[in-house]
Structure formats: C-alpha cells, structure tokens
Amino acid sequence: MAPSSFTGIFSPRKERHHTTQNSITGLFKNSFSLSTLFAMGALGQTVLMLALPARYALLPTAALLLHAMASTALALRSGDTVLSDIVPGRTSAVLPRESYDPHSSDSDSNSNSNTPFPSRPGTTGVVVMHLGVRLNHPLGVLAPGAREMGEHFVACNARVLARAREFGCLGASPWRADTTLLTVYYFRTVEGLHAFARDPVHRAAWDWYNSSVAKRLGYTRIGIFHEIFYAAPGAHESVYVNMPPTLLGAASAVVRNNATGEDEWVSPLVKGASGSALRSMYSRMGREKEDAEPSS
Numbered sequence: 001m002a003p004s005s006f007t008g009i010f011s012p013r014k015e016r017h018h019t020t021q022n023s024i025t026g027l028f029k030n031s032f033s034l035s036t037l038f039a040m041g042a043l044g045q046t047v048l049m050l051a052l053p054a055r056y057a058l059l060p061t062a063a064l065l066l067h068a069m070a071s072t073a074l075a076l077r078s079g080d081t082v083l084s085d086i087v088p089g090r091t092s093a094v095l096p097r098e099s100y101d102p103h104s105s106d107s108d109s110n111s112n113s114n115t116p117f118p119s120r121p122g123t124t125g126v127v128v129m130h131l132g133v134r135l136n137h138p139l140g141v142l143a144p145g146a147r148e149m150g151e152h153f154v155a156c157n158a159r160v161l162a163r164a165r166e167f168g169c170l171g172a173s174p175w176r177a178d179t180t181l182l183t184v185y186y187f188r189t190v191e192g193l194h195a196f197a198r199d200p201v202h203r204a205a206w207d208w209y210n211s212s213v214a215k216r217l218g219y220t221r222i223g224i225f226h227e228i229f230y231a232a233p234g235a236h237e238s239v240y241v242n243m244p245p246t247l248l249g250a251a252s253a254v255v256r257n258n259a260t261g262e263d264e265w266v267s268p269l270v271k272g273a274s275g276s277a278l279r280s281m282y283s284r285m286g287r288e289k290e291d292a293e294p295s296s
Contacts, residue, residue, distance in 0.1 A: 006094050006117040007271045009087055012264035016161075016171075017245070017252040085244035092278050093238040093248040093268040094121045095170070098188075099256035116255050116266045121278065122234045122286030126170070126248070127193050131156075132182035134223040140179045145213060149222050152205035157183060159201040164254050165263060168192030171251030186251050190230060237284035245269060 010017055048057040096116040104114040118124075133153055137143030141150070160169050168188035175182045187193045196202060213222050240249050245267070252265040270278075278284050 006115070006121075006277070008117065008267060009091060009269040009271060010267040012116060012255065012257070012266045014262075014264065016265050017250075017267045086242055087240070087244065087269065088242060089271075091240045091243075091249065091269050091271060092121070092284055093240075093251070094118070094270045095124050095126060095188075095268055096253045096255050096266040099258055101258040103259050116264075117270065120286045121284050122236065124188070125230060125232045126236055127187040127190055128229045128231065129185040129187065129193060130182060130225070130227040131185060132180060132225050134181075134225070135179040135221075136223055137179075137221050143221060145216070145222055148208065148212065152208055153181065155201050156205055159199060160185065160196050163196075163199075164252075166192075167196045169196070170248070170253050170268070173247050173250055184247060186248055188253075190228075193228065234285050234287055237281055239278075239284065240269075 045057070045061060048060065051057070094117050097113060097118060100113045100116045102114055133149055135141065135143055135146055135149075137146070140146070157172060160167055161172060163169075169192065170186035170188065172186075173184040175184070185193075187196075209222070209224060238248055240246060243249070249267075249269050251268055253268060254263050255266045256262075257264050
C-alpha cells in the first residue's frame with residue numbers, strides 16, 4: 001500500500017474537540033416508566049388547576065407544547081438543528097501520532113513527521129474499555145447509594161480525561177439505557193489503562209463500592225461492570241457516513257507539536273474513506289491484501 005496523506009476533518013486545537021457530557025442526569029427520566037411519568041405530569045397539572053385560575057394553570061402546558069411545535073417546525077425548515085453536528089460524506093478514524101513537527105519536510109517519519117497522522121491507517125493498536133453502572137432498584141436514581149455512585153463515576157471520568165496524556169486516554173463516549181450508564185473509553189496502551197486503575201480516585205470509588213454497597217446496601221442494589229479489549233495494529237478499522245463524531249471518531253488525542261513544544265488536541269477523523277487508502281475494511285486496517293496478517 002502506497003503512503004497516503006490523510007486530511008483531518010478538524011484542525012489541531014488547544015482544547016478537546018468534543019467534550020464528554022455527563023449522562024448521570026439523563027438516568028432520572030429513564031428510571032421511571034412512561035405511565036409513571038404521565039402520572040407525575042397529571043398530578044402536577046392537577047395541583048396547578050387547584051391552586052390557580054384555569055387560564056393561568058394551563059399556561060405551562062401550552063408554553064411547552066408551543067415550544068415543541070416551534071422547534072420541530074424550525075428544524076424541518078432549516079435542518080440546522082438536526083444537522084449541526086453532522087460530518088457529511090464518508091470519514092474514518094485514523095489514530096494520530098504522539099508528536100509531529102508541522103515545519104518538517106518529512107511526511108513519513110515516526111519521530112518528526114509534518115502531519116499528525118501516519119502514512120497508513122492501523123499502524124498502532126488501541127485499547128477499548130467499557131465501564132458501566134446499573135441501578136438495580138425500583139427508585140432508580142433515587143435509590144440509596146445512587147447519588148454517591150454517580151459522584152464517584154463522574155469523578156473517575158473527570159480524572160481520566162484530565163490526565164489524558166499520562167494515561168494515554170484518547171477519549172470517552174457515554175451511553176445510557178433505562179437505569180444503566182455505560183462509558184466507552186479508548187486508550188493508546190494497556191499500561192496507560194492500568195495506570196488509571198491504580199489512580200487514587202479510581203481506588204476510592206472501588207473501596208467505597210466494596211465497603212458501602214457490600215455492607216450497607218447489598219451487592220444487588222448497585223451493579224458495576226467493565227470489559228476490556230485490545231485491538232492490535234492492523235486489526236481495527238472504522239467508517240462513518242453522514243454521522244456526527246461518534247465513538248472513536250469523537251475522540252481527541254493529545255499530540256505534542258515539536259515546533260511549539262506544546263500539546264495539541266487532534267481529532268482522529270479524516271476525509272476520504274472511499275479513497276484508495278481507506279476504500280475497504282482491509283485497507284482501513286492497513287493491510288496490503290485481504291489475506292494478510294495484521295502487521296506487528
């Protein structure tokens with residue numbers, strides 16, 4: 001495969017490209033069934049009807065309905081609300097180098113390349129960790145211990161992102177369903193992930209779970225889980241079509257700019273997933289041909 005020059009969708013910047021939103025608050029709505037939410041809304045409206053004249057009691061409901069209708073109409077008319085984060089066309093995620101020199105004349109040197117991206121995809125491995133918590137209680141986020149668990153979960157997420165260079169963390173992607181919260185993390189190396197596991201913030205969360213949950217709440221009230229995968233060089237690839245930055249495509253790697261001596265945040269999203277270097281699954285893995293083994 002001939003060397004290729006990848007063009008990043010986003011230019012290197014001083015701050016992380018895509019911030020990770022806290023999904024703890026979203027669990028509140030998912031902790032209750034639709035019928036329960038309807039009942040809560042009906043109760044609130046009944047209280048307003050009893051406390052206020054009818055023409056005033058209906059104002060909150062009317063305002064919410066008008067806001068929803070207006071927002072939908074504007075989105076259908078302009079498309080800006082729906083498409084604001086969409087990256088048109090085909091893209092792929094190519095893991096950036098750890099350093100580069102934009103003033104260098106060499107485009108294919110591991111130590112002094114003039115571009116953050118390697119000349120071919122799949123040259124480095126990536127570690128994927130699924131870290132999650134599940135609230136096994138009818139009250140969901142109102143269950144005993146849920147607030148403390150959320151605080152530890154948020155603290156661990158903040159620490160791993162704050163020390164991204166030290167841990168080799170490429171980014172995090174939060175997901176939630178019902179009373180389960182899952183965050184997908186990407187690391188450059190297993191050693192970096194292990195360093196995070198030994199961090200005092202993570203240890204404090206683990207010690208709290210083993211003591212408080214085990215002794216006071218019981219293990220069945222709050223569930224935790226993790227899965228770890230290592231994709232070797234030449235054994236991972238990605239493609240995104242008309243998608244906002246998602247999963248590894250939403251990562252931000254800390255890359256040293258040797259010309260300035262400063263760290264920059266580089267998004268792995270590159271253009272041209274339909275081009276020669278990114279035209280197929282095997283080419284996106286960086287393999288010479290379909291029956292080739294992953295490169296070491």
